Amino acid sequence: MKIEVKNVSKSYRHKEALKNISFTIEGPKIIGFLGHNGAGKTTFLNLLSGLIATTNGNITVNGENVFNVPLTLRDICFVAESGNFQEEMTIAQTLRANSFFYPKWDENLAMELLEVFALNPKDKVRSLSKGMVSALGIITGFASNAGITIFDEPYIGLDVAARNTFYDLLIEQQTENPRLFILSTHLIDEASKLFEEILILHEGQILLQKTAEEWYEHIVAVKGSASDVEQVIRGLEVIYKHTFMQELTAIVFAGGQSIEGQNIMLERVSLQDMLVYLSKQQKARAIK
Incomplete structure (x- = not known):
């Protein structure tokens, strides 16, 4: 089909x-x-x-x-x-x-x-x-x-x-x-x-379409100061970005590329976490 x-x-x-x-x-x-x-x-x-x-x-x-x-x-x-x-x-x-x-x-x-x-x-x-x-x-x-x-x-x-x-x-x-x-x-x-x-x-828009293998192997959250994070994610597919308490979180599709940089933290992202991020983003926009 x-x-x-x-x-x-x-x-x-x-x-x-x-x-x-x-x-x-x-x-x-x-x-x-x-x-x-x-x-x-x-x-x-x-x-x-x-x-x-x-x-x-x-x-x-x-x-x-x-x-x-x-x-x-x-x-x-x-x-x-x-x-x-x-x-x-x-x-x-x-x-x-x-x-x-x-x-x-x-x-x-x-x-x-x-x-x-x-x-x-x-x-x-x-x-x-x-x-x-x-x-x-x-x-x-x-x-x-x-x-x-x-x-x-x-x-x-x-x-x-x-x-x-x-x-x-x-x-x-x-x-x-x-x-x-x-x-x-x-x-x-x-x-x-x-x-x-x-x-x-x-x-109302398609945010992401990936195979399960692509998600679990290549989707990662990059956290740190805005300048540090923006530098290391340059050229990558950015799915979501959120700033809280001067820390920028960017969820990216690494596609097998190595992400390296000073003063940043990398975390795996579950699907549940992704939906929580999006829900928080939606609520923040509604408050504004």
Whole structure:
């Protein structure tokens, strides 16, 4: 599967949620689609799923537009954070309805996962806890067998054991039935080891797109006085910069280059740390 995003913008009245973004994703692989609240993640996922139209630009899957093209959309399963199911339907009716939409639906897997998550097919959606609704979304996503399967905060209300079950299932499904999984989550420390590629959205723009290997081997934080840091990072790809108490922190993509200099400190940067930095930056701008 190949997703191509070309010069895509999306505006809501006076707010520009996405600002002329362009990138390409190819699978099968597991993509970590990350960003702080309000970064534009859910807007993009709604666009990719054909639920809304772009203001400008276009999104294609294997060369076909996603908006208003039913054949393309039948190979995209978007499990949103909420609002996925009709509350008056039972679990069995919900799964049955989904089986008609997704041509590669795996009924045996759906029944197996009902037992894994201890869901009663006769229960109505409105009677389910948040965790049970999340489990129903997870079952739908995996059983859809869609070439592009999107999970947006898929485990709200699930405990650690259930979340670990989701991670195990994700690995199992990617091994047995490879596809392009896109996972958007705030539980980054838990999920980060699953990601094969990382895409970070920040204030409606693509901040970074790297493979997991590139991130863990070449992303580094350089700390020190502004003059010292600016000198050693010259010529490197700078992802983020922040000044606090006269200390400059620059997160850079070293790309195998050695970073050396006096009075500087180098630190590895986790994905969780990166999102914390961006969140602090956003709040600081809001205060100003």
